[in-house]
Amino acid sequence: MKLGVFSVLFGQKPFEEALDYIASKGLDAVELGTGGYPGNAHCNPDVLLADESKLKAFKKAVESRGLFISALSCHANPLHPQKAISKEHQEIILKTIELAEKLEVPVVNTFSGCPGDHEDAKYPNWPVAPWPPDFQEILDWQWSNKVIPYWTETGKFAAARNVKIGLELHGGFSVHTPATLLRLREAAGEVIGANLDPSHMWWQGIDPVQAVQVLGRAGAIHHFHAKDTTIDPINVNKHGLTDMQPYTAMLDRAWQFRTVGFGHDLKTWADILSALRLVGYDYVVSIEHEDGLMSIDEGFTKAVQNLQQVLIKEPLGEMWWV
Template identity: 70%
Template sequence: MKLGVFAVLFSNKSFEETLNYLESQDVESIEIGTGGYVGNAHCNPAELLQDQTKLKALKKAVDARNLTISALSCHGNALHPQKEIAARFHQDFKNSVELAEKLEVPVVVTFSGLPGDHEEARHPNWPVAPWPNDFQEVYKWQWEKKVIPYWKEMGRFAADRHVRIALEPHGGFSVHTPATLLKLRQEVGEVIGANFDPSHMWWQGIDPVQAIRILGTENAIYHFHAKDTSIDQVNVHRFGLTDMQPYSVNRAWQFRTVGYGHDMKVWSDIVSALRLAGYDGAVSIEHEDGLMSKEEGLKKAIANLRQVLIKEPLGDMWWV
């Protein structure tokens, strides 16, 4: 496994400055934002696809520091019911896939998206209960008319370019659990896998180790985000796990840097589960800790992950 960082953390710095800083921290891999909600401050696919010189310069800058690119990421909602919004996210995704092919990056990370509840809707609708029965009707319409058809088309688009799609299960989108990821994968094929982020499992009440085992049996983990979540049980009893308060207040749960929501025994269990699932890619730190600066949160995550990452091949079991 390689220690990686989701570089959008330093969107206020130039790409070269970001690479230099990550190299100084002995990071081995980077995940680059290419559009969607995370922006494209370091890498604009529309420009690079039209300019071979810029494309080669980006690759050279990464190679010169002995880094690898684990994924291009364009988290967005290409199923948004407002067509102009959906079109922007859709184009970001297509551009990212085409750029990934050019850069020989194996994975593009994004969200599944979330439609509205009918053709003329203005806002996404996230049904998470089977009753009243209206929710079942919305859920069925979304998957049959929007989610499955779109990803079948985009699955073919990505497969033709030898790129895999890592959808990040995330609350507020159609794919938010291991089951919904596998539901879509069954319809679209193995071009679809997961960008697994344990922080989004914890706040939904899902044990990440068990979720990794479920996805691992299908070889469906294509990328990994290292991010923690702390759970405040007092606020859970008040607001529930679907807490709608802003991130700036004391909520039922908050994103934390690695080791500040769950101890390193839990993180070592996660890493071991990844090894058992056959995952040997990047462990990409996504820093969204509201209690720490970018630099401090990242450095602590790096230090904590170094304790538990499994880096060497297994080799022979000499004691057997």
Template identity: 60%
Template sequence: MKLGVFTTLLSDKTLDEALTYLVSKGVQAVEIGCGGYPGTAHANPDILLNDESKLEEFKATIAKHGVTISGLSCHANPIHPNKSIAKEFDEALTKAILLAEKLGIDVINTFSGCPGDSENSKYPNWVVCPWPDDFLTILDWQWNEVLIPYWKEKAAFAKAHGVTKIALEMHPGFCVYNPASALRLREAVGDVIGVNFDPSHLIWQGIDPTLAIKELGKAGAIYHFHAKDTKVDSYNTAVNGVLDTKHYGDELNRSWIFRSCGYGNDLGYWKDMVSALRMVGYDNALSIEHEDSLMSTNEGLTKAIDFLKEVLVFEKQGGMWWA
């Protein structure tokens, strides 16, 4: 495994500056945004796909710092009910796939997306309960008329361009938000579909990340990993539950908040996750995604890096001489 970072948090720096900073802290791999919500600060497909000299400059910068690219990220909602928004996100995802092909990268991180409740919707409609029955009618339409057809087409396009792993981040608000929904889409579309496993979005749902890793790992469905923690506030959750629409900046009153690794859960919790990842054969990066509102970018990232150095298993295990 490798210690990685999602470079979007350093979008105010050039790629060379960001990598200089990260390598000085012991980072071995980077995840680079190239469209959608992460933006294009460090990899703009409109430039890199159309200017060979810029593409070579990008490759040279990566090589200069001796890091690997764990995946390209284009988190988006390509099935948004607003057709112009969906088109913009779909085109961004297409360009990300084409850039991955140019770079020899086979992992694209994104979201499954979420449509509305009909062809006439203006906004996404995330269904989270089976009653009244209207909700199941909506869910059936979303999956069978929109989600599955879209991803069948996009998965075929990705495979044709050498991208064999579309890693969907299981994120509430989108159709794929837990292991069951991820495996359902994978079953319908094929093994191009897997997950970008981010425990922070599972923790607040009450999911045990270690058990989720084992469940998804049995299917060979873990293609990437985000290292981000969540702290659940036991008092606020006991009063109001985990579904919380208060702003992320209202830390004192929220039921949960995102934290740097180690500030939501302890070493043992994270070591269990890493051990489970090794059990299921995952050997890509743990890519730190900094979204801790209580720390600066530098301090939050530095603390996460130091914490993960204690958690990660870097060497191959070798033979069992005792067995």
């Protein structure tokens, strides 16, 4: 496995300065934001697709530092019921897929999106209860009319360019669990897989090791994020896991994101990485830092230090003892 970072963390730095900093920490890979919610501070598809010389210089800047690009990420809501928003997000995803082909990057990460509850809705509707039956009707309409048709077509567009789609399983979007990812993959094809982030499994009550097993056995893990979560044992009994308080209300929230090792111990992370190896995932573990208790530098540095202790780096050898 290789260690990388989602570089939007360093969007305040110039691109090459950020690369120098990442390389100085001994990392192997960078995941670059190309638009949508993460922004495109370091990687603007419009600029790079329009100028071959800039594209080559961009690629050289990464490779000259001993790094490679693990994924391009444009987390967005391409199914947003407001047409102006969905159109913009769909265009970002298509441009990112085209750029991934040009840069020979195998994965584009994004969200599945979440539609409204009817054709003229203004806001996304995320049904998560089977009763009253209205919610089931909304869910069936969303998947039949929006989720499956969109990702079937976009999946074909990506597959034709030898690019895989890594959907991040995230609350608030149609694909948010291993089961919903596999449902879409069955309908839209194997080009669809997960950008699996354990932090979003924990707050949904899902064991990431088991999520790895479920998705990995289906060959459905295209990329992996390293981010931790801590659940407050008192606040969770007040607000539940679907706590709607803002992330800034850290003292009162039921759960919050932490840097690797500060929500769960390294044995837990060793179990997750071992499960990844067991199911055949041998690609990049990409650090995502969203810890409100640590600075960017400290949170990132501690994540690197902790993961370097448990990352399985060398290729498998023969079982000499059997």
